[in-house]
Amino acid sequence: MTDTIIDTSHDIDDPNFSEDSIGHTHLPTNTGVSNEKLGMWVFLGSECLMFGGLISTYMLYKNRPGGLEIAPGRTVGGGATKPSDLFDIPFTSVTSFVLLASSLTMVLAVNAAGRNHMDRMRIWLGATASLGALFIGGQVYEFTTFVREGLGYTTNTASSAFFTLTGFHGVHVTIGILMLVVTIAMSLRGRIPHSRAEAVEIVGLYWHFVDVVWILIFTVVYLIK
Amino acid sequence: MAAVTASESHGAGDHADHHPSDLTYWKVFFALVALTALEVSTYWWPEEWHKVTAVLLIVMMLIKFGAVAMYFMHLKSDALILRRVFFFGMVLAVAVYIAALGAMVFFHDSGNAVQGRTGFDYPPREKPLPPPATDPPPIIRETTGGH
Known part of the structure; x- marks a missing residue:
């Protein structure tokens, strides 16, 4: 059943009524927000819980690089090196700036899509994907450096918590890059007209969330001693 | 319409x-x-x-x-509902994990007091636990064999 509240403040014959000037089609939902967009926000709210768990786990174990006694006299891990012993703050700062810049290019792409500047939108989306790939490259370099220095996934509980947290974030960035590439491809094939510009905004929400999570990780994991 | x-x-x-x-x-x-x-x-x-x-x-x-x-x-x-949905998830996450960290004694000197430990054995016991109780040895009655 559709909502029965009558609003006579707008003329349905207005050609701009069902689609505003940045391409948002107003669907007859109870919330006034499209189901896709609301679904993305609910998903992001649940992602807060998942990343909250991973960040808490790292905070708990970062100063406890002990092993786990899985049976009497049998311990897993126990290496003394902590992830924080190997952090390269200048390098990680550069990758953080890169991810921050990708958020700017993403929001510029969303604005361009809303104004029906599809060529410009594709350029900004391409820039966002490139910056994301640069960030992932930095993370791969960091991980390989750590492993070379003797800090592997099972070295101790602190390293397990660190690799799980930052690895999960990296996977999210990678998925975001794939979403961006698919969006560009769909746009090139004409499957994202101005009336569906909200699709770009929804991809943008995911991308900004990934950036927001990195803002938390960078401070909590890397900077707070 | x-x-x-x-x-x-x-x-x-x-x-x-x-x-x-x-x-x-x-x-x-x-x-x-x-x-x-x-x-x-x-x-x-x-x-x-x-x-x-x-x-x-x-x-x-x-x-x-x-x-x-x-x-x-x-x-x-x-729309306001989006703000509510997102911040509800975030506030819930922060509350749950602060409680969890508190339960895991994280806020005790930021966990530094228990360096080297995994958290499962904290706080350290002052006295070692007594050895687990074992069943008393079975009573063996010797039989003389005579009737």
């Missing part, structure tokens, strides 16, 4: 009017860059300032978080 539902009642250009311009996004970005630079600089601040530094870092982190969520994710101009 001229009647429309309340949910359709956004006027033309509502979002366009509310969404910031490109210039605003650039301004927010440069503010974020400046804050990040300040954050990074704290890494080289004297060790004695670590408590002040930690508080300052958390404040700057929250400002950055808010700026990205409000401006880049359009929470400032979008």
